[in-house]
Amino acid sequence: MTVSCLSSETALTPTLGTRSDVGTSNVVETHDEMAFYVSLALLKPRNIESYFLNSAIKSSFFQKGLQERTLVTAVPKKINKDEIGKVEILLPVAIEEQRQIGAFFRSLDSLIALHQRERVEQFAQSGSSFNNACKHRAV
DSSP states (O other): OEEEOOTTEEEEOOBOOSSOOTTOEEEEOOOSEEEOOTTOEEEOOSSSOHHHHHHHHHSHHHHHHHHHHSBTTSSSOBOOHHHHTTSOOOOOSOHHHHHHHHHHHHHHHHHHHHHHHHHHHHHHHHHHHHHHHHHHHOO
16 A cells, blocks of 8 residues: 655554564655555644654553554454554643653654664674674684
């Protein structure tokens, strides 16, 4: 299915796949037409800031509500799209407060990702150094 995205729409996985879980979300940051896999829900928020919504979806409160509506007997596990809209979400009424909260968690996510990349690079470099040392020691 191909759809045109508006900047900052939120995508949510309603089925369990090999690389994701029910309720994994991210913000789509493009105006391009995109093709979505059938098991992806594209949420088009109204009166709620997308990055705040993304953070709220990741909260234990929302995830608990999502799990209560998930069809655990289905293989793979899934949630029907109509059930996603029934999950309660706690949000400030003021859109500016939502923006600030969303921006805070977006920054935090970016910082965590940066540190994870640095650790992976350090590990890769140390592994390379270890392999080089082993080659020179071979008798």
